[in-house]
Amino acid sequence: MAYVAVKGGTEAIEASIQRLQFERIQHQELLDVKTIMATMRGMVDQVMSESSLYSEFLAALAIKQAEGNMEEAVFLLRAHRSTLPRHYYTRVVETETMVVERRISASFKDIPGGQILGASYDYTHRLMDFDLIDESEASMQTWLEQYLVEEVAVSEGTDLTALPKVVDYLRKEKLLAEVSEDQTEPIDVTKRSLQFPTTRGERLQVLTRGQTGAVTSLGYAAIRGYGAVHPTVGELRVGKLPLTIGHPTDPSDDFTNDYYIGEIKVTEVESFVPITVQKDNHREELEFEIGYGICYGQNETKAIAMSILDQSLEFGRQGHPTQDEEFVLLHIDSVESSGFISHLKLPHYVTFQSKLDSMRRIKKESGQ
Amino acid sequence: MQHTTHFALFDEGSKKEIRRAILKAVAIPGYQVPFASREMPIARGWGTGGLQITLSIIGKQDVLKVIDQGADESVNAVNIKKLVNKTTGVETTIETSEATIIQSRHRIPEVSLTEKQIMVLQVPIPEPLRWVEPSEFKTKKLHAEKEYSGAWLQLFEQIMKYGKTATNADHPVLVHDRYVMAPSPIPRFDNQKMHQSEALILLGAGREKKIYAVPPYTDVASLAFEDYPFEVESFDEKHCHHCQATNVFMDELVDQETGETYYQCNDTSYCLARLNEQETLLEVAVEHAR
Amino acid sequence: MQDKPILQVKNLVKQYGSGCSVCADANDEVLEKNICPHCRTVYACRSISFDVYPGEILGIVGESGSGKSTLMKCLYFDETVTSGEGYMTPYEAGMANVFEQSSQQQRLIRNTILGMVYQNPVLGLKMDFSSVGNIAEKLIAAGDRNVQRMETRSKVLLEHVHIPLTRMKDEPKKFSGGMQQRVQIAKALSNNPPILLLDEVTTGLDLSVQASVLDLIKTIQRELGISMIVVSHDLAVIRMLADRTIVMLNGKIIEQGLTDQILEDPQHAYTQQLVYSLI
Numbered sequence: 001m002a003y004v005a006v007k008g009g010t011e012a013i014e015a016s017i018q019r020l021q022f023e024r025i026q027h028q029e030l031l032d033v034k035t036i037m038a039t040m041r042g043m044v045d046q047v048m049s050e051s052s053l054y055s056e057f058l059a060a061l062a063i064k065q066a067e068g069n070m071e072e073a074v075f076l077l078r079a080h081r082s083t084l085p086r087h088y089y090t091r092v093v094e095t096e097t098m099v100v101e102r103r104i105s106a107s108f109k110d111i112p113g114g115q116i117l118g119a120s121y122d123y124t125h126r127l128m129d130f131d132l133i134d135e136s137e138a139s140m141q142t143w144l145e146q147y148l149v150e151e152v153a154v155s156e157g158t159d160l161t162a163l164p165k166v167v168d169y170l171r172k173e174k175l176l177a178e179v180s181e182d183q184t185e186p187i188d189v190t191k192r193s194l195q196f197p198t199t200r201g202e203r204l205q206v207l208t209r210g211q212t213g214a215v216t217s218l219g220y221a222a223i224r225g226y227g228a229v230h231p232t233v234g235e236l237r238v239g240k241l242p243l244t245i246g247h248p249t250d251p252s253d254d255f256t257n258d259y260y261i262g263e264i265k266v267t268e269v270e271s272f273v274p275i276t277v278q279k280d281n282h283r284e285e286l287e288f289e290i291g292y293g294i295c296y297g298q299n300e301t302k303a304i305a306m307s308i309l310d311q312s313l314e315f316g317r318q319g320h321p322t323q324d325e326e327f328v329l330l331h332i333d334s335v336e337s338s339g340f341i342s343h344l345k346l347p348h349y350v351t352f353q354s355k356l357d358s359m360r361r362i363k364k365e366s367g368q
Numbered sequence: 369m370q371h372t373t374h375f376a377l378f379d380e381g382s383k384k385e386i387r388r389a390i391l392k393a394v395a396i397p398g399y400q401v402p403f404a405s406r407e408m409p410i411a412r413g414w415g416t417g418g419l420q421i422t423l424s425i426i427g428k429q430d431v432l433k434v435i436d437q438g439a440d441e442s443v444n445a446v447n448i449k450k451l452v453n454k455t456t457g458v459e460t461t462i463e464t465s466e467a468t469i470i471q472s473r474h475r476i477p478e479v480s481l482t483e484k485q486i487m488v489l490q491v492p493i494p495e496p497l498r499w500v501e502p503s504e505f506k507t508k509k510l511h512a513e514k515e516y517s518g519a520w521l522q523l524f525e526q527i528m529k530y531g532k533t534a535t536n537a538d539h540p541v542l543v544h545d546r547y548v549m550a551p552s553p554i555p556r557f558d559n560q561k562m563h564q565s566e567a568l569i570l571l572g573a574g575r576e577k578k579i580y581a582v583p584p585y586t587d588v589a590s591l592a593f594e595d596y597p598f599e600v601e602s603f604d605e606k607h608c609h610h611c612q613a614t615n616v617f618m619d620e621l622v623d624q625e626t627g628e629t630y631y632q633c634n635d636t637s638y639c640l641a642r643l644n645e646q647e648t649l650l651e652v653a654v655e656h657a658r
Numbered sequence: 659m660q661d662k663p664i665l666q667v668k669n670l671v672k673q674y675g676s677g678c679s680v681c682a683d684a685n686d687e688v689l690e691k692n693i694c695p696h697c698r699t700v701y702a703c704r705s706i707s708f709d710v711y712p713g714e715i716l717g718i719v720g721e722s723g724s725g726k727s728t729l730m731k732c733l734y735f736d737e738t739v740t741s742g743e744g745y746m747t748p749y750e751a752g753m754a755n756v757f758e759q760s761s762q763q764q765r766l767i768r769n770t771i772l773g774m775v776y777q778n779p780v781l782g783l784k785m786d787f788s789s790v791g792n793i794a795e796k797l798i799a800a801g802d803r804n805v806q807r808m809e810t811r812s813k814v815l816l817e818h819v820h821i822p823l824t825r826m827k828d829e830p831k832k833f834s835g836g837m838q839q840r841v842q843i844a845k846a847l848s849n850n851p852p853i854l855l856l857d858e859v860t861t862g863l864d865l866s867v868q869a870s871v872l873d874l875i876k877t878i879q880r881e882l883g884i885s886m887i888v889v890s891h892d893l894a895v896i897r898m899l900a901d902r903t904i905v906m907l908n909g910k911i912i913e914q915g916l917t918d919q920i921l922e923d924p925q926h927a928y929t930q931q932l933v934y935s936l937i
Binding site for chain 2: 008009010012013075078079081082083085190191192193194195196197324326330335336338339340341342343346347348349350351353354355356357358359361362365366
């Protein structure tokens with residue numbers, strides 16, 4: 001009779017997974033993926049943004065599977081993302097072409113095209129709405145019908161597809177620091193790991209994939225004292241952007257053969273940040289630089305914080321951690337930070353035994 | 369919606385890309401090669417570096433062994449094994465000598481490895497100089513310039529303070545007299561197994577996006593001063609309470625009733641093999657006696 | 659004095675800024691002191707050439723902003739030169755321009771041929787490591803792997819610079835400025851570098867400490883025959899130490915010669931001013 005290996009691990013895992021399934025459905029209530037897509041806009045947008053995969057359906061499915069745990073949902077979608085073949089890059093999108101749903105500027109009261117408040121929590125009173133407990137299908141329908149009639153009447157006549165950018169106004173006044181156009185193909189951070197110092201393109205990619213909370217916190221630190229950025233939100237837009245790809249067999253830049261592949265909803269922020277520039281006559285002048293933030297879906301805090309961090313890293317190196325690209329970029333990824341923190345749950349018997357050995361030796365040495 | 373997965377999860381393009389990084393790592397022993405680490409179905413920090421290596425080198429003929437902290441049955445080891453088996457169908461084993469690929473977290477098996485085997489180690493922090501210098505940009509430069517005084521100075525300071533070096537697992541090694549390398553948090557006891565190893569050793573750090581390697585028959589020296597030689601964890605006068613083995617890395621356990629400390633092999637499959645061997649010998653002896 | 663210099667510097671240029679058409683040839687008529695009034699490029703070292711002979715102490719004197727500290731940083735590879743050549747006989751028999759070597763080679767030169775004492779001890783010491791560890795760092799960098807030997811050497815050096823051995827395991831951050839400076843000197847000397855660079859080493863020290871440090875430097879030089887470059891704004895320090903002296907102003911050498919000669923018969927108006935203020 002030979003000895004047999006203990007099979008504890010396999011069984012324990014199986015039982016744990018069963019238990020997890022039980023937790024999800026024990027109350028015998030089911031949530032449709034469709035319902036999540038339709039009603040959990042904030043979560044869906046955040047999951048898409050942090051996992052850098054635009055699919056409301058998959059995000060909703062991930063949320064369902066993860067029982068609403070955001071880091072888990074992002075993780076699921078990221079893992080799925082790495083199994084997908086990536087055949088094309090889209091054409092560069094000009095955000096002037098955005099179909100705007102919301103657009104505000106904190107720098108100018110009267111912007112060409114006007115301020116469009118759109119859907120926003122900003123001016124809601126944060127009071128619990130107990131009516132929602134008994135919200136009925138009928139009341140919802142009535143409300144909707146009435147709203148749509150009124151809304152269509154109001155919004156007719158405004159072209160929301162070609163609103164000028166606020167930044168153009170500053171550019172005309174020559175208040176923007178001049179930058180030459182850069183047509184270098186950006187480095188895809190999911191195909192080449194970060195090498196320091198990074199390019200701005202790499203930084204923007206990592207920031208837009210960053211965990212919402214982490215990006216917000218670091219952006220907050222950078223304007224509160226642990227940084228030197230003093231931004232004004234030049235323009236914040238939420239809206240839809242059309243995406244196209246070039247004809248697969250036609251390498252030319254002939255856009256007439258392009259394929260339209262769909263649209264994505266994004267939040268875009270251009271923050272104006274004053275910087276000192278050296279002029280030829282050795283005088284220093286103040287000009288504006290743009291801090292750029294963009295993310296999938298409507299997530300305004302993240303996009304603004306991203307624009308702050310973009311500037312902070314662009315002109316950094318004055319000793320604040322928010323200006324240190326390694327500090328910011330290497331620690332804001334949801335999957336990486338949550339993964340490494342949670343790995344501490346793994347057994348560390350061997351490493352701990354090694355530590356014990358080391359400590360005992362030292363104690364022995366000092367004669368204790 | 370597509371639900372089938374490719375052999376070993378990755379598409380062939382991704383595997384090739386990772387294998388190119390591995391080849392580079394083998395060509396420059398101890399040098400950390402950056403690679404486009406993917407998000408995996410298991411968490412970052414739970415062995416995704418090792419897993420990506422395993423998945424990109426595994427073929428249908430391979431036999432896989434996965435261990436975590438010495439144990440084949442540790443939940444994380446089981447989980448990784450399950451994932452690879454599910455996506456490749458390759459045979460798995462707990463027998464070290466039967467395996468062609470051994471993925472491990474923090475241990476090198478007690479049985480010596482052979483030229484026919486590849487050891488894949490999971491790495492949390494691949495940069496041996498990280499505790500000396502937090503910036504990746506600067507550590508890269510230090511490696512390029514072969515400037516390792518920082519790593520040595522840490523050991524020196526420990527000797528000044530404690531009269532001994534106080535490193536735990538992950539004691540830094542010098543590979544092929546060129547690169548200082550983190551051997552991953554294997555105990556110091558296992559460092560010596562890397563020196564002139566017959567098996568190829570591949571190390572993967574998924575979260576930190578680095579792959580590095582110790583090719584077969586490469587010199588690996590644990591950093592140590594001439595007059596303070598490198599010391600491994602000591603299990604002198606200790607033996608495994610199952611198989612009576614000595615001179616192996618052991619887990620320390622406490623008897624709940626007597627409160628006494630006892631030891632057992634950390635490498636569970638090694639222990640098991642020994643027990644079976646003893647059993648067989650006993651049976652043979654009994655047989656003979658008849 | 660021997661024939662062959664241990665260190666030769668030829669036309670060392672260090673500028674901060676890319677220059678412009680106005681300051682292209684960087685001459686005195688155009689520049690305000692050593693700065694281009696148009697593009698603000700700073701010409702910190704303008705074609706500096708000099709030799710240092712084995713066992714000699716070369717003094718470099720000048721006001722702050724004269725370029726003397728930048729010159730030292732260039733020689734220790736803390737700063738990259740804009741152009742120029744440097745030859746050190748212990749390296750490739752003095753045949754290779756050290757400024758053109760890879761950073762790995764430059765580090766080797768730094769670790770085995772040069773010693774540096776900065777004006778600010780923070781630059782030369784790891785404030786959180788023990789003093790003995792700080793000295794060992796330089797020895798380790800130069801290839802020593804024997805703790806006993808390094809500890810003994812550190813003790814000798816610390817005693818030499820009057821740091822009580824009871825404090826050898828203390829971190830420099832716990833020391834006074836003078837003590838920090840002495841640890842730094844001990845560190846720079848640890849691997850017997852053939853060339854030692856001293857940048858304003860006595861600035862900010864008490865007079866008595868200053869004297870003992872200067873004495874120490876002198877003794878070391880006599881005992882070990884180390885070649886030194888001593889940079890100071892203080893002509894008194896230079897007078898005490900240097901065999902030969904270079905006077906720098908606005909990034910240029912304006913006068914050089916035997917120290918005694920310069921003290922007795924200064925040629926340049928600026929040097930005269932320096933010398934008279936000393937007396």
